[in-house]
Amino acid sequence: MNALSPVEPKVLTPPAPLTATLTEAERTRILAKSALFAPPAQVDASGRRELVGLSREELVEAVLGIGEKPFRAKQIWHWIYHQGTRDFAAMSSIAKPLQAKLAEHFTIGRPTVTTEQTSTDGTRKWLLAMRDNQQVETVYIPDDDRGAVCISTQVGCTLSCRFCHTGTQKLVRNLSPGEIVGQFMAARDSYGEWPTPNDERRLVSNIVVMGMGEPLYNYENLAQALKIVMDGEGIALSRRRITLSTSGVVPMMDRAGAELGVNLAVSLHAVTNELRDEIVPLNRKYPIEELMAACHRYPGASNARRITFEYVMLDGINDSEAEARELVRLLHGLPAKVNLIPFNPWPGSPYATSKRAQIERFANILNDAGYASPVRRPRGKDIMAACGQLKTESERQRKTTPAA
Numbered sequence: 001m002n003a004l005s006p007v008e009p010k011v012l013t014p015p016a017p018l019t020a021t022l023t024e025a026e027r028t029r030i031l032a033k034s035a036l037f038a039p040p041a042q043v044d045a046s047g048r049r050e051l052v053g054l055s056r057e058e059l060v061e062a063v064l065g066i067g068e069k070p071f072r073a074k075q076i077w078h079w080i081y082h083q084g085t086r087d088f089a090a091m092s093s094i095a096k097p098l099q100a101k102l103a104e105h106f107t108i109g110r111p112t113v114t115t116e117q118t119s120t121d122g123t124r125k126w127l128l129a130m131r132d133n134q135q136v137e138t139v140y141i142p143d144d145d146r147g148a149v150c151i152s153t154q155v156g157c158t159l160s161c162r163f164c165h166t167g168t169q170k171l172v173r174n175l176s177p178g179e180i181v182g183q184f185m186a187a188r189d190s191y192g193e194w195p196t197p198n199d200e201r202r203l204v205s206n207i208v209v210m211g212m213g214e215p216l217y218n219y220e221n222l223a224q225a226l227k228i229v230m231d232g233e234g235i236a237l238s239r240r241r242i243t244l245s246t247s248g249v250v251p252m253m254d255r256a257g258a259e260l261g262v263n264l265a266v267s268l269h270a271v272t273n274e275l276r277d278e279i280v281p282l283n284r285k286y287p288i289e290e291l292m293a294a295c296h297r298y299p300g301a302s303n304a305r306r307i308t309f310e311y312v313m314l315d316g317i318n319d320s321e322a323e324a325r326e327l328v329r330l331l332h333g334l335p336a337k338v339n340l341i342p343f344n345p346w347p348g349s350p351y352a353t354s355k356r357a358q359i360e361r362f363a364n365i366l367n368d369a370g371y372a373s374p375v376r377r378p379r380g381k382d383i384m385a386a387c388g389q390l391k392t393e394s395e396r397q398r399k400t401t402p403a404a
Helices: 024-035 056-065 071-081 096-105 177-191 215-230 250-259 273-279 288-297 321-330 356-368 394-400
Strands: 112-118 124-129 135-143 146-150 204-209 242-246 263-267 307-313 336-342
Touching (some): 024 250, 056 071, 112 177, 124 177, 135 177, 146 177, 204 215, 215 242, 215 250, 242 250, 250 263, 250 288, 263 288, 307 356, 321 356, 336 356
Parallel strands (some): 204 242, 242 263, 263 307, 307 336
Antiparallel strands (some): 112 124, 124 135
16 A cells, blocks of 8 residues: 555635636746657658648648649548548549549558457457557447547656556657547547448547546647547537546646637546645646636536546545545535546556445535536456556567567
8 A cells, every 4th residue: 555644634615716827938838848749740651741630721731732722622631531531542522643643642541550459348449559659548438329439649648647557657759630530530440430420329429538648738739639520521529529638737728628618527636735746746736726726717617518527536545535525615616527436456556446335435425515426437447448547568568579
């Protein structure tokens, strides 16, 4: 068991007043740091440019660059994102000479599926390789007649949350817009769900940005990918079907709310700064008071679109009834729900899962206060696909595989 002991919350007080939005200089600093981990240029070995991940404007520029009319970009966009086409020769509304010309200059790629595993509960996990052989994990989580794709935004992670397996892998680089949207497209490939259905009956129906990495530390690339996903003439996924999870990068929460307006999930996991500083180190930069203020500012939050707070249950660390009451205080005035996540052990982890009876006592306090608090059923544990378990095995494989 970890040496950390439970932190007894202070006497309940009224919620802290909302803080002002942080400065543009702070946002600039975050984006500059993100640039240090920029993805490589998206071209193949022959120098052909990757089209997946380009914005509409960039696609028009690419088409103009080879001497074609702008309307061709709209045709190509439809074939890539509505039909799921990966071969220019299959674009039947485009004449064969132009198909050949496009294939000479461009490519329509996907991350390469290195391994695919399906759990006994139907969860599916892919280990996906990018052009530079960096790898990420992507998970499909089924739910009755639909399901969500849990996508990654970085190779590795920079946050080092102490209960999270992903956080033990160093940050290598950010993913490009094409590498992010490509994960969802690869899931559609796997389930044969192209072209995009015109009704709501589909398996791959939602996106949760909860995979490897802190999404808001790769905001520019993520935003471009999600705008592609939400485009009505392509994949056409509603913003209500997309949930963005963050550990609390406060300045970028404001920007994501204003520009994307997708559902928000916050990885909270503790109710005092003292404990959260230890298990979610980002809290030292953006403490709970600033995080909760940013949640109050998040546009569109309502009873119909509640903010979700993720709370991993660690035995004897953050699961006391006093902490449940403090969580109720923190949530005062917010349309919110709380996902209680039994800790998913991983090799070498220092924590244990809270006892079932204690989780129920914690949940009852939240439910009695009017906050829906479902206990998340672990999915894909047998293939290490559950919450907090994602970590690519590429480094270990490179260390143990003899050189050719």
